[in-house]
Structures are given as structure tokens and as C-alpha cells.
Amino acid sequence: MENTKNSSLAKLFPVMLCFFAMGFVDLVGIASNYVKADLNLTDSQANIFPSLVFFWFLIFSVPTGMLMNRIGRKKTVLLSLVITFASLLLPVFGDGYVLMLLSFSLLGIGNALMQTSLNPLLSNIVSGERLASSLTFGQFVKAIASFLAPYIAMWGATQAIPSLGMG
Template identity: 75%
Template sequence: MLCFFAMGFVDLVGTASNYVQKDLSLTDSQANLFPSLVFFWFLIFSVPTGLLMNRIGRKNTVLVSLAVTLTSLVIPVFADSFTAMLLAFSFLGIGNAIMQTSLNPLVSNLMSSDHLASTLTFGQFVKAIASFLAPILAAWGATTLMPTLGMNWKVLFPIYAAVCTITIAMLGATPIEEEQPDKASSVTDCIRLLGRPFILLCFLGIMCHVGIDVGTNTTAPKILIERLGMTLETAGFATGVYFIFRTAGCFLGSFILRSCSARKFFTVSVVMMLLAMIILFSASSLYLIYAAIAMIGFGNSNIFPVVFAQALNNSPKEKNEVSGLMIMGLFGGTIFPLAMGFASDILGGQAGAIAVMTIGAAYLLLYSARIKK
């Protein structure tokens, strides 16, 4: 569970990019390069991680991911230039790509098949706690510690680095008897599956889901700053609102999907996001904006597991290749923030970013018609 908590460190990129933008006076497109860079590495490292697991084992692969993540958290403590932050976020993305691919298979060595799904669901809940804490720790450092101890929002990096160090020590000391490695997959094996129409639709669905997730994480505080003139420290709570309702959605979704068809629940979730984005285009009330952000958080919380399960069920004989391909779809976290940044710069406001996210939600609504009941 500590590893799942460390997996959630990747979501600090939305909060951190806003503070870096303020510190270095960056444009929206420059600031959105940070979350884009983080998720770019999922495209590169998802399949090679599968090969690495077959060579050194799942536990050692997770330890490698934690070591890379720890490096990413240490860099901002000693340097805060644009280049240093690009390097830090690159290591954060690489470490998380390796961890996302290797941690779930490692858990399967510890739990019986009857309890695996519930354990992974609880892991996502723990991961969301780290995501939720990031904006709170950053605001605490900027508002409370800055006047008294001279520290700023970057206090979240040494705190998370300490947790990461403890996680490495505890996992390293835990004996785990692993299964025989699966047959290795290649990049070619994964890419070839995109020739199947439904797998391609699922891949694009994962990209849209992650794009909306990272996009809301990054853009929500900017909307409050633009519409209500709030400070970044105060507006950062909008990211917390998103993660609170995404966490609640994950928890409730695990029960709802047992009694409700995947297509119906998926469609309701996407419609909720579309309504929220319509509200965000013109909302100028604090509570109305919070409500819309909450709706996106709840609606987007169960998109990934439904799409992922649909893809696996469509190709049961190639689950390894499909899994690698779906993780590669997290590359959407690179494309969406870049497009949102450019759209915001062109339109001179966050309406441009909201429009890009709306396109992603509209695609998911079209995809819902292809979901098997």
C-alpha cells in the first residue's frame, strides 16, 4: 500500500506546474509542458518494463521505479531552474511508468485471485490520498512555513521523498516468492493490436480519460484565478476537490458496477462530465465551479477500469500485449495538456483548455455505444 501511495506522487505535477509557472513567469503552454513531459514517458517505458520484469523480477522492478521516483523528488530540493524542473518531472514520469506497469503484477503474487480485485481497488484509494495531499502540502508550505521557516510550496518534495525512502526500505526487506515470468511482449506485438478497431477505440478512450484527468488537475486552479481573482495558494484547493470526488467515485464505483451494467454506468459518468464542462465555460460562482470540478472528478473516476476491462475481454488470449498497450494510452496525459495550453494562449483564457477537455469527453460518449453490457 505504501507503493500505491508512492504511485500517487505523479499527481503532484498539476499543483507543482502552477507554482513553477508563477515562480518562473511562464506562459500556459510552457507550464503545461511539465505534465505533458511526465506522461510522455508512458509511451516509451510501458512495454520495456514488461521485458525488465522478466529479467530481474517484479519486486526488483518496483524497487527500480521507487529509486527513480526518489531521484525526481530530490532534484527540486536543490535546484528550481526551468531545466532542473524539466529533469525532475522527467524522472517522475519514468518512475511512475515503471511502477504502474510492475506494481499490480507484484500484488498478484501476494493475494489470492478472490481478493486481488478488492486489493487493487483499495490500492487506488491509497494512491488517491497522495494525490489529494499534494495541493494541501504545497499551500501549507507557501502560506504557513514561508513566513516562519522560510520554506515554500516545495516542502511537499522532501516530505514525499521521506515516504519514498521508507517504502524502498520496507519493500526491500520483504521476502516475496514470485511466479515464473510471463512471455515477454514486444513493441511490435502491442502496436499491431491497434489494427483491431475496438482495441483502437479503447486505446483512444484511455488517452481521453487520462487527458481529462491531468487537464482538470492542472486547469482547475487557473479557472478560479481567472474568474475570481484568487491567489494560487487558495485556488489550489480546487485540485483537492477534484481528487476528493475522484476518490469517492473509485470507492462507490466498485459497488455500483456489481449491480449496474458497465455501459449504463459509463454513459452516466460521461454525461456528468460533459454537463460539468458546459458549466465551466461560463461559471463565475465559486461553488458552481467547485460543483463542476467535483462532477468531473466523480465522472472520470471509473472510466479507466471499464475501458481496460473491455479491452482485455475483447482479446483474452493477448492480455499481456493489451495491458501494455493500454498503459501506453496514458500518453494522453502528454497530448491534452499541450493542446490545452496552446488553446488557452490562443483564446486568452481557460475556455480554450475546457474546450479541449470537452472534445475528449465527447469522444468517450461516442465510445460508450460500443461497450458490451
């Protein structure tokens, strides 16, 4: 009994980390403000970034279900993580407007894949009687990530910016 419980928790933990990663996408509003300032964009130009994320979610939700039926739930979640990682890696190579459009688009596509495939994957791991509470816990983890994302980003920014002996 104890071994199955540990095995179940070992399978559940990575899925909950994916819910945590999904919550970080809510940081897109704050990120678009920084892109606006860095690229000297107008409000109209900057507002396209959050819209892109949700637009791609609209476009990719149904095709993700079909993809999931073809390649499986686990592979779809892994693909979503790869696409999300690529979207976060793109700004390392530059900060142009087109590159940011591509980055935010990939973020939306990765998030659509993740949100559409993560709950069905969880239903493979958790038994029927605990599924509802596990799904609720996953949404709780996502909400915690949404709450903590600005603070973690702020901490990361302060660690990356040299203090030049002034702090």
C-alpha cells in the same frame, strides 16, 4: 493462521504505500503552476511539464514489462521508487528550466515503472480470491493520495515558509 495473516499484512502495507506514492504524482498539475510562477514561464512553457510526465509513461510502459521479466517485480518497484525519489530531490539543487524538465521527466519515468510493476507485484502477495479486492483497495489508496496531495503540499508549504511573527 494468525501468523500468516500478520505476515500477509506486513507484505501488503509497503505495496499500499507505493500506491499512495503513485497518487501523489497527480500533484504534477499544481506543481507546474508553481514552477511557472517561480521561473516566469509562459503557459506554453509550463504546460510541457505535465505532458512530460505522461509522455514518459507512454514510452516506458512496455519496456517496463520486459525489464520486470528480467529483474523481477520487486526490484522494478524499488527502482521506480529510487527514480521517483531522485526526481523529487533534483529541485533542491536549483530551479532552472532544464533542471525542472529533467525532474518532471524522471517523475514520469518513475511513475511509469511504478504503475506498470505494482499490480503484478500485488498478485505475488495476495491470493487469487482476494486479488481483485486488493487491486481495488490499491486504487482506492491511490485516489485518497490524489485527493490529499494538495492539502499535504499546502501544509508542507505553510510549515516551510516562516510566518515572521504575522500569524
